[in-house]
Every structure is written in structure tokens, then in C-alpha cells.
Amino acid sequence: MKRIWHxxxxxxxxxxxDPVAIGLTFIVPMVMILVFGFVFGGQGKDALSELQVISVxxxxxxxxxxxxxSLDKLDELRIIEPIGxxxxxxxxxxxxxxxxxxxxxxxxxxxxxxxxxxxxxxxRAHILEDxxxxxxxxxxxxMMQKTAFEVFPMLMPSAMMSGMMDSSATFGFxxxxxxxxxxxxxxxxxxxxxxxxxxIPEEELLGNTSSGGGPDMGAMFEKxxxxxxxxxxxxxxxxxxxxxxxxxxxVTFLLFGVGAIAASLLREMRSGTAQxxxxxxxxxxxxxxxxxxxxxxxxxFQLLVMMIYGWLIFKLQIWEHxxxxxxxxxxxxxxxxxxxxxxxxxxxxxxxxxGLQVVIILSMSAIGGAMFPSFMLPNAIKLISKVTxxxxxxxxxxxxxxxxxxxxxxLFECGICLAMxxxxxxxxxxxFRRRLATELG
Amino acid sequence: xxxxxxxNISKNFGEVRALNDISFDIAQGDFFGLLGPNGAGKTTLMRxxxxxxxxxxxxxxxxxxxxxxxxxxxxxxxxxxxxxxxDMLSAQGNLELFGKLRGLTGRELAQRVDKVLGQIGLxxxxxxxxxxxSGGMKRRLNLGVALLSEPxxxxxxxxxxxxDPQSRASIFDLLEELHxxxxxxxxxxxxxxxxxxxxxxxxxxxxxxxxxxxxxEQLVHLVKTPRFVRVMLRSEQEPxxxxxxxxxxxxxxxxxxxxxxQDGLSAILSQLADYRGAQRVEVVSPNLEMLxxxLTGRELxxx
Numbered sequence: 001m002k003r004i005w006h007x008x009x010x011x012x013x014x015x016x017x018d019p020v021a022i023g024l025t026f027i028v029p030m031v032m033i034l035v036f037g038f039v040f041g042g043q044g045k046d047a048l049s050e051l052q053v054i055s056v057x058x059x060x061x062x063x064x065x066x067x068x069x070s071l072d073k074l075d076e077l078r079i080i081e082p083i084g085x086x087x088x089x090x091x092x093x094x095x096x097x098x099x100x101x102x103x104x105x106x107x108x109x110x111x112x113x114x115x116x117x118x119x120x121x122x123x124r125a126h127i128l129e130d131x132x133x134x135x136x137x138x139x140x141x142x143m144m145q146k147t148a149f150e151v152f153p154m155l156m157p158s159a160m161m162s163g164m165m166d167s168s169a170t171f172g173f174x175x176x177x178x179x180x181x182x183x184x185x186x187x188x189x190x191x192x193x194x195x196x197x198x199x200i201p202e203e204e205l206l207g208n209t210s211s212g213g214g215p216d217m218g219a220m221f222e223k224x225x226x227x228x229x230x231x232x233x234x235x236x237x238x239x240x241x242x243x244x245x246x247x248x249x250x251v252t253f254l255l256f257g258v259g260a261i262a263a264s265l266l267r268e269m270r271s272g273t274a275q276x277x278x279x280x281x282x283x284x285x286x287x288x289x290x291x292x293x294x295x296x297x298x299x300x301f302q303l304l305v306m307m308i309y310g311w312l313i314f315k316l317q318i319w320e321h322x323x324x325x326x327x328x329x330x331x332x333x334x335x336x337x338x339x340x341x342x343x344x345x346x347x348x349x350x351x352x353x354x355g356l357q358v359v360i361i362l363s364m365s366a367i368g369g370a371m372f373p374s375f376m377l378p379n380a381i382k383l384i385s386k387v388t389x390x391x392x393x394x395x396x397x398x399x400x401x402x403x404x405x406x407x408x409x410x411l412f413e414c415g416i417c418l419a420m421x422x423x424x425x426x427x428x429x430x431x432f433r434r435r436l437a438t439e440l441g
Numbered sequence: 442x443x444x445x446x447x448x449n450i451s452k453n454f455g456e457v458r459a460l461n462d463i464s465f466d467i468a469q470g471d472f473f474g475l476l477g478p479n480g481a482g483k484t485t486l487m488r489x490x491x492x493x494x495x496x497x498x499x500x501x502x503x504x505x506x507x508x509x510x511x512x513x514x515x516x517x518x519x520x521x522x523x524x525x526x527x528d529m530l531s532a533q534g535n536l537e538l539f540g541k542l543r544g545l546t547g548r549e550l551a552q553r554v555d556k557v558l559g560q561i562g563l564x565x566x567x568x569x570x571x572x573x574x575s576g577g578m579k580r581r582l583n584l585g586v587a588l589l590s591e592p593x594x595x596x597x598x599x600x601x602x603x604x605d606p607q608s609r610a611s612i613f614d615l616l617e618e619l620h621x622x623x624x625x626x627x628x629x630x631x632x633x634x635x636x637x638x639x640x641x642x643x644x645x646x647x648x649x650x651x652x653x654x655x656x657x658e659q660l661v662h663l664v665k666t667p668r669f670v671r672v673m674l675r676s677e678q679e680p681x682x683x684x685x686x687x688x689x690x691x692x693x694x695x696x697x698x699x700x701x702x703q704d705g706l707s708a709i710l711s712q713l714a715d716y717r718g719a720q721r722v723e724v725v726s727p728n729l730e731m732l733x734x735x736l737t738g739r740e741l742x743x744x
Contacts, residue, residue: 272523276586278493279519280542281511437494 061115105133133375243401246310248370258340262353299333338421341428444625450499474640482649518592577608664727679718
């Protein structure tokens with residue numbers, strides 16, 4: 001037993017002499033908890049994502065403006081009324097274009113007769129949506145209905161007055177309406193913490209049912225809810241969720257692949273082959289750039305195979321987008337390889353490279369939208385995500401597969417990716433040159 | 442014209458002075474040894490010569506010309522201390538890769554690879570992955586890479602570290618053959634026997650300083666200690682014989698009897714004739730080890 005104890009203590013002593021191992025054991029998981037915590041809004045309720053919706057108010061009356069104001073007051077939504085180049089509010093066509101371009105996930109079009117509709121107990125509106133983000137449009141519609149039903153109880157008396165219901169049916173109507181809203185949307189009444197059911201006395205619930213002569217609630221509900229949703233982008237996509245899943249997974253694993261550059265470079269330095277390459281006339285830049293070239297080649301091949309796999313298994317529409325897809329694949333391979341170069345240049349041991357690789361890859365994939373779509377991220381993280389190459393690569397793939405963009409449509413993303421790659425490569429070469437000079441000493 | 446001229450080379454790493462104003466010339470066709478213990482500055486000097494490190498001061502001339510740093514690798518053949526090969530590639534694959542880096546192509550490359558494989562005795566294993574090679578074979582291939590460019594000046598940094606005696610002999614034979622073909626060789630080692638066997642000119646280095654430089658005979662003449670008798674005892678319990686007119690230096694089982702008189706050597710041997718506690722008795726001539734001891738106060742192997 002003593003022998004086992006001594007041997008175990010020896011391992012603890014060895015472990016404590018290795019700061020990298022300590023870092024990998026404690027610091028890396030802490031960093032990952034921090035990253036994922038922020039990604040999933042763990043920094044507090046206030047930081048939760050506020051969904052941005054653009055609105056086009058064509059209402060001739062005041063109802064549309066009131067609706068927008070009500071919706072904007074909700075924590076979940078931020079309603080933006082964009083102004084065009086000519087300082088005039090944009091129309092529904094431009095709003096649809098902005099949604100199709102991916103600048104916003106949904107646009108709320110309030111029609112000219114909105115106020116008239118409200119007077120008749122109807123909420124008429126049109127939501128233009130990018131179904132890649134099903135959350136925003138869904139919440140917008142739900143919130144509109146919530147707002148409507150907060151307003152419509154005021155309308156109900158007039159409905160009753162018009163003889164639609166007798167007084168005995170009113171309670172049944174209210175109860176059924178509350179139940180329907182709760183069932184469909186699960187809303188609580190604002191500020192009360194009570195449900196609609198709570199608002200209606202139990203005896204009323206027990207004593208009255210919709211079968212007791214009340215109006216047809218389904219028809220009533222449909223009459224109230226005249227909000228239409230229209231998908232403005234991605235209609236051509238056969239399997240909508242696959243393009244993001246395939247591209248995201250492929251990019252994440254590409255990062256793991258290019259991370260191997262670091263191990264390969266460190267092996268060369270440890271074994272002396274890097275020194276020999278210098279002796280044979282190669283420069284530090286040559287060595288590093290040769291790793292980049294290898295990685296780009298392998299990365300391009302890996303991504304292409306993943307896309308073909310996506311096509312074979314999930315009918316990912318690669319052939320319809322082959323040209324832009326290949327451009328995006330090549331640019332992504334270059335950019336992610338540059339990330340690998342930076343990891344190589346910063347790591348002094350293979351253990352360090354491994355730890356750094358895990359932190360950089362997982363956090364960039366999570367923040368950049370490779371693991372899950374960026375619309376799920378809190379706004380602060382969305383902002384940070386734009387400095388990650390993964391974000392721009394994913395934007396590019398989304399543009400290709402989802403927004404049906406050609407080569408000219410992804411040039412912006414490609415440009416940003418390549419600029420990032422160039423900056424990272426220059427930094428890596430400078431660091432690597434210095435390290436090589438130090439280590440040869 | 443000298444093959445290599447080293448003038449006042451200095452190199453510091455922070456507070457550590459790795460090379461301290463080192464100067465020497467290496468004549469063309471020489472077999473030049475840089476002898477010194479580990480950490481003496483031999484490898485740093487080699488790295489400066491082959492352009493991997495920029496010296497803080499001093500000047501280098503290769504074949505009479507002051508070369509730009511980038512030109513140096515193309516003017517020399519260098520065998521690094523590490524076995525710097527790609528294990529997963531074959532012997533031929535390694536040679537072809539490094540040959541291409543030196544600008545060789547096509548038929549010329551193929552011919553050079555064939556020639557080098559023959560020189561290092563690995564023609565029959567040309568297709569084998571280096572990972573399957575013994576340490577000695579790897580060392581030979583390590584040397585072979587430096588021969589690809591048919592250099593006139595070949596630098597070898599401790600090329601026999603970790604090599605079995607048979608491979609060491611094979612490397613020595615190859616080096617002697619290369620030397621006879623007219624190649625100037627610079628050979629660093631901390632093995633005195635290697636320097637004595639191979640090198641025509643030897644420079645002794647320690648703590649970044651050049652302690653002495655010359656032929657083996659010239660250096661040995663600098664040794665103040667005369668020839669002496671060394672006795673290896675059978676055991677430490679054996680009583681050490683008392684020998685008149687000699688200075689005794691005991692170290693473990695070893696006792697050195699250094700004569701105090703001019704003809705003291707034969708007197709010591711005759712007094713030891715009847716001594717039965719010795720495992721071995723030998724006459725030791727002045728050598729580089731003794732010179733190093735006299736110059737530094739330390740033995741080469743302990744330094």
C-alpha cells in the first residue's frame with residue numbers, strides 16, 4: 001500500500017511541475033465554461049438576446065403605430081423602422097430584401113387597413129421571415145397575438161353589444177379564449193404573473209363550457225388572428241437545416257484538422273528537421289507557409305468530402321451551388337489554416353498546442369455560429385462573433401446554400417476571411433521567426 | 442586560400458557569453474576538430490558558421506569570401522547533431538526532398554541520390570522507411586543528406602552520438618574517404634579519441650573560449666606532464682605500492698605515478714615488477730585529455 005501511495009505522490013509531484021498540464025486540467029475547462037456560459041446567456045437575464053425586427057407601417061390610422069410601440073416595449077423584441085438612402089422609411093419590398101439578405105430575420109408589415117381591422121376585431125398583418133431563424137418570426141407573431149388579446153377584451157363588450165353573445169356566454173367565451181391562448185402561446189398576463197385561467201373564477205370555469213352555447217372559438221380565433229407569415233428566402237432549399245449543420249460541423253472539424261499543423265511544426269522543431277530545412281536554404285517563412293499550403297490543400301479536400309457526404313446522406317444541394325461553394329470552401333480552408341498557423345506559432349510544446357487548440361476551436365465555433373446558428377446568441381456575443389473567422393465562413397456558406405448567392409454575393413465574406421487569414425499569417429510568421437531564432441540559441 | 446576563416450567571433454545569449462572572441466583558420470583539405478566538453482560552445486560556433494545564428498561580433502570567410510547569411514547554407518554541407526530526418530519517408534525520399542531544397546532536379550538529383558546512398562552504404566535499403574533503421578544507419582543517412590550538394594567544406598556536429606562501435610567505424614571510414622577526396626572537414630566532438638584519430642588540426646574550446654589550436658603533436662607538446670605509469674588496482678582494498686621518486690595521484694582504482702626525475706619512468710616500472718595487486722599497468726603518453734586538464738583544471742569527460 002505504501003508503495004502505491006509513494007508512486008501516486010510521485011505522479012502528483014510530476015503533475016505539479018507541468019504548468020501546461022495544470023492549465024489543461026483546470027484553466028481550459030474554466031475558459032470553456034466561460035465561453036459557453038456567455039454564449040447561452042449565462043451572464044444574466046439582461047444580456048439575453050433581444051430579437052430585432054424591422055417594421056414597415058403602412059397603416060392609415062393610429063393602430064399600427066400603437067402596435068409597434070407596444071411590441072417595442074416588450075423585453076423580447078426590438079422593433080426597428082429602417083430609413084432608406086433618401087431619408088424615407090423603407091417599403092415592404094426593401095424590407096423583404098433586407099430579410100432575404102440576412103440583415104434581419106423578420107419584417108413586420110402593417111397594412112394600410114390595420115386600424116380598420118382592429119375596430120372589427122381583426123389583427124391584419126404580414127410577417128416576412130427568414131425561416132433559417134424560426135424563433136424571431138414565431139415570437140413576433142406570438143407577441144402580436146398577446147398584444148391583440150390584451151387589447152381585444154376591450155373590444156369584446158362591443159362584440160357582445162352587437163348581439164354575438166348573451167351575458168351567460170361571456171364567461172364561457174373568456175374562459176375558452178384564455179384556454180386557447182394559454183394552449184397556443186402559454187402567455188401570462190403582463191405584470192400579474194397570473195394566467196388567463198387565473199383571471200376567471202373557478203366556479204365560472206366549472207359552471208360554463210363552450211358547449212353551453214358560446215360562439216365557435218376556432219372561427220373567432222381565426223377572425224382575430226389574421227397575421228400571415230411569408231418565407232422570403234431559402235424557399236428553394238430541400239432540407240433547410242442540413243446546410244447549416246453540414247457546414248458548421250465541417251468547419252469545426254476542419255479547425256481540428258488544421259490544429260494538427262501546430263503538432264507537426266513542433267515535431268519538426270523538436271526532431272531537428274526544422275533546423276535542417278534552414279540549413280538547406282529554406283527560411284522560417286518557407287517552413288510556415290509550406291504548412292499553410294499543406295493545410296489549405298487538406299482542408300479544401302476535407303470540406304469538399306464533407307459537402308459531398310451531406311449531399312449523399314441529406315440531399316444537400318451542392319451541385320446547384322458548386323462554383324460559389326468551392327470558392328467558399330477554398331477561402332474557408334485558407335482562413336482556418338491561418339488559425340492553425342497562429343496556434344503553431346504561439347505554442348511551445350505539443351501539450352500547449354493541444355490546449356490552445358481546444359480553447360480556440362471550441363470557443364470560435366460556438367461564438368462564430370458553427371455549432372449553432374448565430375441568431376441563438378445574445379447580442380453581445382453576436383457582436384464579438386464578428387471578429388471570428390468562423391462567423392464569416394458560416395455567413396458565406398449560409399449565403400451560398402440558403403440565400404442562393406452566386407460568387408459575387410459572397411465576395412464580401414471571402415474578402416473579410418482572406419484579410420483575416422493574411423493578418424494571422426503575418427503575425428504567425430513574425431512570431432515563428434523570433435521563436436526559431438531563440439530556440440536555435 | 443583558407444577554406445574557413447573565423448575572426449573574433451562573439452555571441453551572447455542574454456548574460457551568458459557563449460562565444461568569446463574566437464579566431465582560427467582552417468586550411469583547404471584539412472580535417473579540423475573542435476574539441477570541448479558539452480556546453481563549451483561548439484554547437485553555437487557551428488551554428489554561427491553555418492549561418493543559423495547571427496554573431497554579435499566578428500567575421501567569417503568561406504573559401505576566401507565573406508558570404509551573406511543566406512548564401513552560407515549553399516556553400517557548406519552541414520550535419521546537425523540531431524538526426525534530422527523524416528522517419529516516415531524512405532532513405533531515398535529524404536535525400537530527394539533535401540536535394541530538391543538545394544535546387545537539384547531530374548537526372549542530376551537521381552544521380553546524386555544514388556551516389557550518396559552508395560557512399561553511406563544504404564543502397565539496398567533505399568526504399569525502407571527511416572523509422573525502420575538502426576541508430577547507426579540513421580546517423581549515416583543524416584550525414585548523407587549533407588553530401589548531396591557535394592560540398593567542399595563539410596561541418597559535422599558530434600555525428601557519432603549514440604552510435605554503436607560498428608557504425609562509428611563505418612562513419613569514420615566514410616569521413617576519411619571524403620577527406621582523402623579533398624573535402625575540408627570540420628568535426629566537433631567531446632570524445633578525445635575521435636579527435637586524436639581523425640583530425641589533423643584540433644582546436645580546444647571551453648566556456649566559449651579557444652584554449653588552444655594546432656596539430657595533435659603541437660598540442661601534445663604543450664602538455665607539461667611527462668609520460669607516466671598508470672596502475673589499475675584489482676580492488677580498492679589492494680595496498681598501493683610506494684614508489685620512490687614519483688608523484689602519486691589516486692582516483693578510485695586508478696593510481697598515476699608521475700616520475701619526478703628525467704629517467705624516472707623505467708625506475709617506476711622496475712619497482713612495480715613484483716607488485717601483484719595490479720589488474721593492468723600501462724605507460725601513458727601526454728594527450729589531449731591531459732592538456733585539457735592542465736588548461737582548465739578539469740578532465741574533459743567531467744567538464
